[in-house]
Amino acid sequence: MKNVVVVGAQWGDEGKGKVVDILAPHFDIVARYQGGHNAGHTVRIGDRKFILRLIPSGILHEECRCVIGNGVVVDPRAFNSELQELREAGVECEGRLFVSSRAHLILPYHVSLDRAREERLGANSVGTTMRGIGPAYEDKASRVGIRAGDLNYPDLLREKIRTNIAEKNVELASMGAEQLALETTLDEFLVEALRLKPFIRDTAVMINTATREGKAVLVEGAQGTMLDVDHGTYPFVTSSNATAGGSSTGLGLAPKKITGALGIAKAYTTRVGGGPFPTELLDEHGAYLQKRGNEYGAVTGRPRRTGWFDATVVRYAVMLNGFDALALTKLDVLDEFEEIKISTGYNCGGELLDTIPYGANVLAECAPVYETLPGWRSTTSRITGFDDLPPAAKDYIQRVEELCGAPVALISTGPDRAETIIRDGSPVSDWMK
Ligand code: IMP
Numbered sequence: 403m404k405n406v407v408v409v410g411a412q413w414g415d416e417g418k419g420k421v422v423d424i425l426a427p428h429f430d431i432v433a434r435y436q437g438g439h440n441a442g443h444t445v446r447i448g449d450r451k452f453i454l455r456l457i458p459s460g461i462l463h464e465e466c467r468c469v470i471g472n473g474v475v476v477d478p479r480a481f482n483s484e485l486q487e488l489r490e491a492g493v494e495c496e497g498r499l500f501v502s503s504r505a506h507l508i509l510p511y512h513v514s515l516d517r518a519r520e521e522r523l524g525a526n527s528v529g530t531t532m533r534g535i536g537p538a539y540e541d542k543a544s545r546v547g548i549r550a551g552d553l554n555y556p557d558l559l560r561e562k563i564r565t566n567i568a569e570k571n572v573e574l575a576s577m578g579a580e581q582l583a584l585e586t587t588l589d590e591f592l593v594e595a596l597r598l599k600p601f602i603r604d605t606a607v608m609i610n611t612a613t614r615e616g617k618a619v620l621v622e623g624a625q626g627t628m629l630d631v632d633h634g635t636y637p638f639v640t641s642s643n644a645t646a647g648g649s650s651t652g653l654g655l656a657p658k659k660i661t662g663a664l665g666i667a668k669a670y671t672t673r674v675g676g677g678p679f680p681t682e683l684l685d686e687h688g689a690y691l692q693k694r695g696n697e698y699g700a701v702t703g704r705p706r707r708t709g710w711f712d713a714t715v716v717r718y719a720v721m722l723n724g725f726d727a728l729a730l731t732k733l734d735v736l737d738e739f740e741e742i743k744i745s746t747g748y749n750c751g752g753e754l755l756d757t758i759p760y761g762a763n764v765l766a767e768c769a770p771v772y773e774t775l776p777g778w779r780s781t782t783s784r785i786t787g788f789d790d791l792p793p794a795a796k797d798y799i800q801r802v803e804e805l806c807g808a809p810v811a812l813i814s815t816g817p818d819r820a821e822t823i824i825r826d827g828s829p830v831s832d833w834m835k
Contacts, residue, residue: 403661404429404618406833407649410626411665411719413673414644415699415706417731417814418666419443422459422622424812424819425664428834429620431612432460433469433605435652436642437624438508438538439480440531442700446817452491453700457484458622461495467612468495469605472504473642473652475538476550478594480508501598502605503551509563510587511570512537518579528638529675531702539641541566550602553595563588606654613659621649621660627719628673635762638677646723662829665725665808667716669733669798672706674699678766681709681745695735710743712770713805718758720808726829727811730799734815739777742798745770746805775801783816788823 406425410416423445426432439455445462446452452462456476460466470476485495512534519536520527530536541547546566552559564584571581609619625644628634633645642648650657670691673679683691688708691697697706719725736742747756748768759765778792785791791799791813799810811828815821824830 403613403659404833405613405621405655405660406619406662406664407621407623407646407660408664408666409623409646409719409723409725410644411667411716411723411725411728412626412671412712413628413679414624414626415442415672415674416626416666416668417729418623419445419454419459420731420814420817420819421664421666421729421812422620423462424822425620425830425833426460426463426466428618429460429466430617431467431469431609431619432458432622433471433609433619433653434458434474434622434624435471435649436473436644437640438475438533438535439477439484440533440535440640440701441624443624444700444817446819450491455484455701456480457488457495457499460620460622461488461493461499466498468499469609469653470499470501470505471605471653472502473648474502475506475508475535475542476501476598477508477533478591478598480533482594482597496600499601500603500605500608501550501601503549503602504606505550506538506542506547507550507595508534508538509548509566509591511567511574511582512541514574514579514582515570518574518577521579522577527676529677533701536641550598553599553602560588560592563591609653609655613655619655621653621655623649627722628715633722635677635765638675638762662833663723663725664811664830665716665719665723665728666731667711667719667728667806668731669711669736670695671709671712671715672697674702674704674706678762678768679707679709680748680765680768680770681712682707683709691735694738695732710745710770710772711802712745713802714745714747714756714758716802716806717756720806725808728802728806728808729812729814729830730802730810731814733795733799733813734781734783734821736777736798737782738779740779742775742777743772744775744801744805746773747771773801783821785815786820786823788813788825791823
């Protein structure tokens, strides 16, 4: 049995799309288990660039079946437009892309509520992607959500949506936000949503049948460990379980069937939106990382905050997700630095911490404790063998392994598929057999 989950070890945008794209040909199914079109997985093949937000990155491989699991929230309009983009690029999805009947749908009122709530929070806003993700998960937990399978029962569905719009309008009005026109909203939504119908399946049954037949599943996480609603920097998090545990509930795949976990970490750190970020650099080094690393959100285009590698964050992610190995991405972005810092722990009001403290307010007060390593000042892009890396780069990677407690099995030195080092004898090379 080979079912591997790929999870972000930081605050998202670690380069999961590229890694999933490399692993996908060695798996039969690629599945998403949480999040929605707030994710932005950039995959570059030759001079073609694809940004996949909702549909699993495996769709670019003809042999792969792709699943949007029950734990994902699906905006029909985003789904349809991504499908159209793929079609225009010659990628056909029919017959190999499936949406769980139990996946909740994002409706226009979720987007309006997301925006209204963020506006109300003002300076304390989460900095959401404004895609309606949080409000859709709220409705799921409140048991008033609309699920993809409801599209098979149009009369009941219309009734539920009418009730919801009326209730959400009261809430929107209380925040001084514009209300939604009941019938137009409903009709426009249904036009988009009904186009989902041919893709809807009981994907838990589909995945479990496939694994029984010996098929391998690659499980694609979105966002990252520090954005997990339980384990992240709450309340500055997304509204789902981005950590590996979410893959069981989000797909209906039992924990004992997940045979491997790969953590993706950037060779430095980035974060989009609000919330604490101990190693954030607000100086010229931070500006350099942003420019050289092209650190702008794939979905919203927002500039990402940047900082040094935070080993406490990645160590925490290794613990929570049980990573067999790490993939270290964007190593080439550090090529020019004379010296590179790694944060090994925090000084929190005089107390030295080696794990993430409770509370975003506490983490915001933590000062990173740094170790300084020499830079390598040479180009790592296009190097495909670990031994060919400059010695200082190898030392940096070794230090990351020691501090985080997991081997680095894959190193990415550029956006292209070819700009990747896969270490022999590592879990990643095993999964690619
Ligand atoms: P939401 O998921 O839109 O509710 O946003 C909640 C927080 O998660 C915000 O700080 C977003 O910037 C962040 N976030 C959501 N999706 C991503 C992602 O794919 N990459 C990085 N940050 C994300």
